[in-house]
Amino acid sequence: MGLLRTADVLRWRIAEVLEPEGITLVQFNVLRILRGAKETGLPTLEIGARLVEQSPGITRLIDRMEALGLVRRERPRADRRQVLCHIESKGLSLLARLDTTVPQASEVLFAGLSGAEIDRLIVSLDAIRSACAARCSSLRKQ
Amino acid sequence: MGLLRTADVLRWRIAEVLEPEGITLVQFNVLRILRGAKETGLPTLEIGARLVEQSPGITRLIDRMEALGLVRRERPRADRRQVLCHIESKGLSLLARLDTTVPQASEVLFAGLSGAEIDRLIVSLDAIRSACAARCSSLRKQ
DNA sequence: CAAATATGCTTGACATATCAACTATTGCTC
DNA sequence: GAGCAATAGTTGATATGTCAAGCATATTTG
Numbered sequence: 001m002g003l004l005r006t007a008d009v010l011r012w013r014i015a016e017v018l019e020p021e022g023i024t025l026v027q028f029n030v031l032r033i034l035r036g037a038k039e040t041g042l043p044t045l046e047i048g049a050r051l052v053e054q055s056p057g058i059t060r061l062i063d064r065m066e067a068l069g070l071v072r073r074e075r076p077r078a079d080r081r082q083v084l085c086h087i088e089s090k091g092l093s094l095l096a097r098l099d100t101t102v103p104q105a106s107e108v109l110f111a112g113l114s115g116a117e118i119d120r121l122i123v124s125l126d127a128i129r130s131a132c133a134a135r136c137s138s139l140r141k142q
Numbered sequence: 143m144g145l146l147r148t149a150d151v152l153r154w155r156i157a158e159v160l161e162p163e164g165i166t167l168v169q170f171n172v173l174r175i176l177r178g179a180k181e182t183g184l185p186t187l188e189i190g191a192r193l194v195e196q197s198p199g200i201t202r203l204i205d206r207m208e209a210l211g212l213v214r215r216e217r218p219r220a221d222r223r224q225v226l227c228h229i230e231s232k233g234l235s236l237l238a239r240l241d242t243t244v245p246q247a248s249e250v251l252f253a254g255l256s257g258a259e260i261d262r263l264i265v266s267l268d269a270i271r272s273a274c275a276a277r278c279s280s281l282r283k284q
Numbered sequence: 285c286a287a288a289t290a291t292g293c294t295t296g297a298c299a300t301a302t303c304a305a306c307t308a309t310t311g312c313t314c
Numbered sequence: 315g316a317g318c319a320a321t322a323g324t325t326g327a328t329a330t331g332t333c334a335a336g337c338a339t340a341t342t343t344g
Binding site: 043058059081 | 291292293294295
Binding site: 196221 | 301310
């Protein structure tokens with residue numbers, strides 16, 4: 001339960017930094033994923049899989065981000081079922097700004113922890129996630 | 143970011159256990175808070191403060207829980223502005239069942255960690271939350 | 285190669301969360 | 315004790331997330 005409450009607090013803190021830029025935490029994550037995908041782009045559902053969200057949400061999320069001019073969609077000739085999403089220059093410059101402010105905002109919360117403590121924290125969290133990947137049905141079924 | 147993803151995974155895992163009982167994670171937390179308040183009950187906004195949610199959400203959340211027969215509302219004569227919420231016997235028996243199944247479901251995820259590691263995890267998470275309580279405006283303003 | 289199935293995504297109906305404005309009651313001030 | 319501000323909670327409009335079903339394209343199978 002402490003884990004959930006702590007995540008809420010952190011989520012809130014980050015949202016506070018994102019809000020003046022007009023995007024949500026989920027949109028921020030989509031931008032980072034798409035930046036990682038470079039020129040190639042990424043199919044819509046692949047984005048949904050990396051976030052912990054389902055398909056319909058993603059479609060409309062990308063709708064809004066396309067309306068904001070942050071991303072672009074393209075239907076490739078190879079497989080005309082899928083829709084490749086690309087990050088636009090506007091999205092890249094927005095991310096560039098946030099790359100400094102978001103970590104700054106979160107670092108405040110971790111100030112009370114030593115480097116070693118943070119390392120241990122990360123290891124523990126990774127262990128929890130991999131336990132879920134191994135045993136939970138919920139993440140496989142999507 | 144790992145913290146947020148890990149919390150999502152845990153949230154999902156718990157929701158999976160709660161779903162057959164027809165309640166959400168937030169409703170589960172409300173029930174636990176109200177059980178802690180005993181006979182006295184708790185004003186609506188006090189519940190909202192303990193969760194990380196705002197007033198309007200709470201009102202309608204309690205509406206739904208009242209419709210389910212899990213809680214009861216009462217307007218005390220002392221201060222007729224506030225509305226005291228109480229847990230009903232139906233809510234108590236539901237919680238009694240979940241008191242075993244929810245921890246069981248989450249323990250699976252922590253199986254890879256030693257007792258000492260879990261202790262350190264809890265200490266670190268507490269430190270993050272108290273850093274926020276001290277410095278973040280977001281939690282004070284509500 | 286026609287029919288059946290699977291994949292990728294979208295749409296509509298509905299539940300839920302969020303923001304701003306409102307009502308009712310209380311406490312404070314002159 | 316009349317008027318004003320503070321508190322507790324609700325309501326309405328809007329954004330967002332979620333479930334079930336649908337459409338188009340691709341793949342498999344007889």
